[in-house]
Amino acid sequence: MLIDTVLFYIFAAMVLSGAIFTITRRSAVHSAISLICSLLGVAGLFLLQRAEFLFAVQIVLYVGGIMVLFLFVIMLVNLDLAAKARQFNRAWAVGIAAVAVVGAEMAWFLYRGRAAFHIAENGGAGLGSAAAGNTEMIADSLFSEYLLPFEIASVLLLVAVVGSVVMAKKRI
Amino acid sequence: MPVDLMPASADLIRLLPEIVLTLMGTLLMVLAAILRKRSSNAYGNLSIAALLAALGAAVYAYTRQGPAFGNMLVVDGLATFFRALVIVVGILTVLASYRFLRRQGAETGEYHALLLFSIAGQCLMAAANDLIVVFIGLEISSLASYVMVGYLRDDKRANEAALKYFLLGSFATAFFLYGVALVYGITGTINLSGVRAALTAPESCLQAGAGSVLCVQNWLAPWPIFLGVAAALLFVGLGFKVSAAPFQIWAPDVYQGAPSPVTAFLSTGPKAAAFAVFLRIFMSAFEPGGAAWEPLVWFSALASMTIGNFAALRQSNVKRMLAYSSIAHAGYVLVALTARSADGAAAVMFYLGAYAFMNIGAFAVVGHLAGKGERYQDIEDFGGLGQKQPLTAAMLTIFLLSLIGVPLTGGFFGKFYIFKAALESHLVWLTVLGLLNSAVAAYYYLRVLVMMYFREPSQAAIEAEPLRPGLRAALLVSAVATLFLGIFPNWVLDFSNKSAAMMK
């Protein structure tokens, strides 16, 4: 499918360029927008894999929830000074070396483990064949196989909420 | 669609301690909202009840051993030992907190609720058999303890401690996650039984839960370096929690800044749970690739012991000194891990049991003496405690002697088993250096003893209020347990030997 290929490259470019701009822009708001662009690209990639549920959830959670809060905080805090100040991070060389190592490692893993990836074939047993919709599949998997992690994750969130309220209350 | 989503009752029984703790924690917060009473012992009493119930549940779960939730959780001797240990640690912490919180005017339901949640997370870690459950348990435990560290918000040191702990802790957890990802890349599973199977025999299948078969393949069998990298990344995450060198930097500041009962809890509960995960991951799942990670643990053990002990020599703040000593103790435990034997695992369990009692006891005394706003933490402030409060001083003596490792205390047998296991695994150098280290350690513990008995009473000792029932109970239980482990070590040792043998 030509359209799929073209779309894939568009979304991949969004993800990568967004990620690069996120760390190179000086203005925090521009960084945040680049991150949003990157996240939207990821959502698009999900959609190309016919994972509609993940697509929508990615947008609702990351763009609608997390990034809005990010922007909210950025606007409350005046970051102009920080953007104009001289950046103290001089570890570019180390950073690039680390990235190169991790990249090489990942490439090596992908090369060695390529048999483990099931590249989708037409009519294969991938997500595409699920006429029932992958929302139902995710729900089944979450509530049967991964029931325990799913439930205890809610405890984790509860603890996080309680903790932040305790920290933010006027007096203990 | 017609999937029966209700888990089997056996699964629920094996999860019972966590269920009890979480429910009671939630109940506590609801009560706190309804009661709206500030200084009240009700919260503490309720959480003691909850912890006792959870202890019962942990023992009851032990009668129904086995995997639960599709092998995500496993209840065996190791799990039960560590569950019981962290729950007992919790009880002692609550006992020590009664008077402390009253004195700081900070008795709330949330403190106890967070404590219960944290213990629930640690219980999960103790019983987890899947890295995702380990991770969530770790996060539950850590998030709750970050908040507890900064609980006294008007104290600047507490703020600093909480921020440091939070930032570094999240950073370390990220390393842990990368490690999990690498493990998944190597073996195609994050179930610890599956990982072990994959590392033992490439391309093997094992029964996972009801009917489903988990097939794993080790794509990278000829390259143990990747296994070493994965182990190293997991080690970063766990090493941070147990404050092992070189991830110990946070410990002195956090232990000093946190409220004393929280410090007591922090230096024992999360540490014990993290070591449980250590045992599960390194002694069970990663055991087949042992050669890849052994040098790492060897180095960390030596570094922790040395840094901890030598830095503690120079401290004048007692909380800080005990923090460095706790780094050193993490080093001793790592020595036992380096041994890579069932004896070593048993020694780890025994040592952590003994260490929990003596360390909580020591911090409880420090918190008792420190007074309102934790003013008195200096070593000078212990002057003359032996005259003013003989009972408190006597108990602190027991704890410190045990920390040194004097015979007739739990600490002695803990160290004895550790170095015995190390020698049996031909780690002669590590044993020798470890023994030298514990000789150095004796100096700074004895300094406190000298202060207490051979100096005139200090301002702190004069101002110190008499022991209240809760704190007295905590101290007595810890002291009796420390002595008990030193005189009759066999009960606990038999259990840990049995569990360690079963773990394989």
Next chain:
Amino acid sequence: MHAIISHPLFAPVLITLALIAAVPLVAGYLSLVERKVLADFQVRLGPMRVGPHGFLQPIADAVKLLIKEDIIPSDSDKAIFWFAPCVSTCAALTAFSVLPFARNIAVADVNVGLLVVSSMSSVGILGIILGGWSSNSHYSLLGALRSAAQLVSYEVALAFALLSGVMAAGTLSMQGIVKAQLEHGVWGVFANYGFMIVPFAVYIIAATAETNRAPFDMPEAESELVAGFHTEYSGFRFALYFLAEYANVFVVAAVAVTLFLGGWLRPFPGVSWLAVPLNYGFPAVLLGGSGLLTLTLVRKLKDPLQQKVLVFLAVTLAILGAVFLVPAVNGAVAGLFWFLFKVSCLIYVQIWFRGTFPRFRYDQLMNIGWKIAIPVGMAAVLINALLGMISRA
């Protein structure tokens, strides 16, 4: 030609084009309706000059906005200032793509349709925040902050209300939700022994806040913030915000109709003998009747040109009414009629709110969101889950 018509993308593209053409027009006329209705509430006449009874006012407004000078504040972040309104508008228009206008009229029937709508509404927030921030004005920034806090808060309540509806329908697909109501033979709002009215009420409240409309129009409270996040906007870019706001009003009403009011189903979908009076009689009487009533207004006008326009309007309405009496056509458009009719009713309710309730204070707004709407929404999810299990057992 046949190849084009039978192409699977033909209908979606056609509907998309129709929507893009229609939405600005609809938005313009919604603003006219709003002004007229509010004027009626306040015993005024509202716009009367352009066209008969102000009928052509939206067109005049649009022309005015398009030829206005385009002002960009000097210290603003120009790139973001430029593209923030586009974000809002695009998001609002994208949400239209999954709305089920009728049995066969929808751009796409996605199996996570409802999630797409809510994800688009959350992207739309970004346009508001970025627009407010990039203007480099205190009023705009305050408006943007308010709207971010408000939207994030009310999104939770909104999601809980939607969840109840989804549970009753058993699917996330918009067409599937309507079809589920057809199968149950009852509108969603009356399902579960009538208890679904609670999430419906929560939805209406949260949706009003979500579209930044009175009484929750804190982000653009004119007495405090001039015009809130779009204070610095003028001309075409302002028009885009304006368009996005009214498009959102339409979308939230359409979602409410789909989820709770039976979408394109007629009232009493389970009672078959009502099909003829409701599908044929009601639209014909409504449209034809309005046409006739419009005709009576013609004599009061003095300008012959305006008279002609009004006669044209009356005749058009009457013809539309007559069209519904043709059985072949009726089958195709009855669903569309009911959908639009219900959406119009809900929009009228929103305008009614605006005319009735005074604006809330900011802390009151947050209290309503966190302490009333969210707990009620949660409780409604639980109770509806129980009732749903009982009613299906």
